[in-house]
Amino acid sequence: MDKHVDILIVGAGISGIGLAAHLSKHCPQRTFEIIERRESFGGTWDLFKYPGIRSDSDMSTFGFNFKPWTQDSILADGASIKNYLSEVIAEYQLKSKIHFQHRVLSANYDSQTQKWSVVIENAQGKKQTWIANFVLGCTGYYNYDQGFQPDFPNQSAFKGTFIHPQHWPENFDYSGKKVVIIGSGATAITLVPAMVKGGAAHVTMLQRSPTYIASIPSVDFIYNNMRKVLPEELAYKLTRARNIGMQRGVYALAQKQPKLLRKFLLKSIEMQLKGKVDMKHFSPSYNPWDQRLCVVPDGDLFKVLREGQASVETDQIEAFTEQGIQLKSGKHLDADVIVSATGLQIQILGGVKATIDHQPLDTSKHMLYQGVMVSDVPNMAMIIGYINASWTLKVDIAADYICRLINHMDQQGYTEVIAEGDPSELMEDTVMGSLTSGYIARAANVMPKQGKHAPWRVSNNYLKDRKDLKQASFADPVLKFRKAVSESARKPKLVS
Template sequence: MEKQVDILIVGAGISGLGTAAHLTKNCPQRQFEIIERRESFGGTWDLFKYPGIRSDSDMSTFGFNFKPWQKSNVLADGASIKGYLSEVVDEFKLKQKIHFKHRVLSANYDSSISKWVVQIEDNNQKQQTWIANFVLGCTGYYNYDQGFQPDFPNQEAFKGQMIHPQHWPENLDYAGKKVVIIGSGATAITLVPAMAKGGAEHVTMLQRSPTYIASIPSVDFVYDKMRKILPEDVAYKLTRARNIGMQRGIYALAQKQPRLLRKLLLKSMEMQLKGKVDMKHFTPTYNPWDQRLCVVPDGDLFKTLRSGKASVETDQIEQFTETGIQLKSGKHLDADIIVSATGLEIQILGGIKATIDGKPLNTSKHMLYQGVMVSDVPNMAMIIGYINASWTLKVDIAADYICRLINYMDKKGYDVVIPQGDATELLEDTVMGSLSSGYIARAIDVMPKQGKHAPWKVTNNYLADRKELKHASFEDDVLKFHKQSSDTSRKPKLVS
């Protein structure tokens, strides 16, 4: 079977649904289809089912710019976010555009026909060939099949249950059980209070090194009051602008005065712990925002630690035992359940094997033009969210830019656009910036690289990007446009 598609969106998570909504609004003349390998939409917010799962960004900026988040809670649980995305799907009539349980096997750009030839396995496990003008990668940057799982010494000896949060067992009974959570990132600090509240006998967070954790209010009382006296959309826009400014301000402070921000964060954590927990467990060796800053609503993690229902250990694993974990300090942690909250396995384009005229596309050898399009690759864009702000902020401005580009091409009669790369611009750093997190370090072989200057430099600065992408000209020395050959009778090259 061969199917003609104008714009192929790969992934029906936040990036894919947001892009589809923007295309519906801004490019009504264009037809698009969405490929989703899972049984439902939502991406992260459909996959992860662990207790307490929630956003780690405030919802006024995590919601799309075209659809206000109309609740006063600052962070939202996974089910609420999935519900919000469901409303987007209904409002923009996207359900009929999504092909569930369809998996992209490979994508080859065939320059003889100026189109992408995409091999797809459908929901009946039969192979189809789709011919697409544009391919938009909206798969995020981690592997949905598996999380990052280190090989712990003597792991097979453990007689209890071993779990990775990415594959949380349905109806897991942890009531009255001892739980050890390995890790100190956003997942771990969410799981600790949730499992303690859910009836675990005791929860221990085992970390190699401490993380900066900021406590924020669970309810935005200012937004609540504004909604009572101002129109809903005005209250939302003001709250969103305030929170964008705060996000940017805190990140800028971390870059310019890291010692000051460190002092403020440490003092805040000390006040939350009230002398009940040793501050050595919350005093990182790195500066704020060298790794992603974690947030907890109403200090729930600190309250749980103060209550004694949970504890934290900063140590290294010597080996697993039948009944838990032996630490290098000599201490033994008893466990019925061990949760390995050890992070994500990074991949780009959902692991698709992409080629150009049969030559493999190694994304780590390319840069991103305007943070959106892959250098030297025709008619392809990908959406990678911010490391220091809400992912959705980037989705909105990137999708809007893509729509402007498509409308420009339609107006000029162009079929192909290629951002022509400059090898002298290529740096070793990835587009993820200067973060030193483990998952960032593991991404070096797949992530596109930074460029020295604009338009190849990814700044992770939403305010600057919003201004640049909104007004960026398409008539520069980088973007090369072509009109498709009138000879469309040539058969595409099928690359296995």
């Protein structure tokens, strides 16, 4: 039996919940439903359970613009972020709108009816067809079922426990065990001090190449002091503006004077290591922000390294052995537990097979209009957060734009909108930008592509995007609007 919905949001993570809150505020005339394939909300913050899981962006910008983050922590653990999202769900009465354990199997847009036909498998394993006017993709950009897993030589020989952080065993006891973590990104640098604190005998971070890491305070004392004398909302806005400015400032410095920023970052690390660890392990061959800059609270990573509770090796894997990992340098790392913090498997739209009039949609051959709407795809938008700033900054401004677009269509009586793409604009680079990280490179055959010029160029610049999306005119000739086609007009006419 078909279920008719107005706006269908796919995904109840931070993007889907944020978008739903914006729709509640700005489009009260519209109804929406949220489908979530998992048993709970939160997306990333429900999936990942590894020790120390936390944000790698400050919470004044990772929180929504409409709901202040009231804790004093600059970075927040996964449970705190999920609790924050639960408060948003309660405040905007979203609970009844979320349908858990509902998996999208396929989605087809019918140009004649101007509707999406979405085939869903529900919690009972039965197929349903939901008919929607709009489909809004809020599924992030990675595969929740499987992380990226390289094929390590002789991996099956290892007799200990092998784990990918995306599938951390419940109540896993690693106390007293020797741990090797493969990787040097945000997950690895979070795991090292967390597993030391959790009782591991020793933790070794094995990296192929170093990563830029900055130490930041765990508590925002300035924000705390402002909250004592200013209204909560004002203190939050001022702190948010300050941190947005700092994010953009650091990124701009990386583009204009990379050597200066590199010198500053490495000097900071050197001071924290106090000569106890060779700086070769923290001196990348690339410039700052060619790959994502990682952060650690209160220098916790450097503390466990200089105290000898953890160590770092920069080397390549020759092969796994029964007792650990043989390195190409000839050194052997003994391990009871090996954690493969090797990143994400890129996926768009949650892996949904979408079609338009039953013709397959290959997102890698399309662009994003204003960073929000997929070119040549009717009545669809998606939210992909920033790679060089807090994900949620993009959620807020993209959601505002989507709300403005829907309200414009309602005012004009339009039922369909298409951002008509220009093939000459299509570039090889993806909307993920110019970062050289492995997961970015793996996105090429999945992610929408960059355009040469606006409105097809994704800038990954929050301040520019905020201005552009707020001022964007719907009179743009790229946007093609249509009104509802009457039933009689769709019926074939008999010719006498």
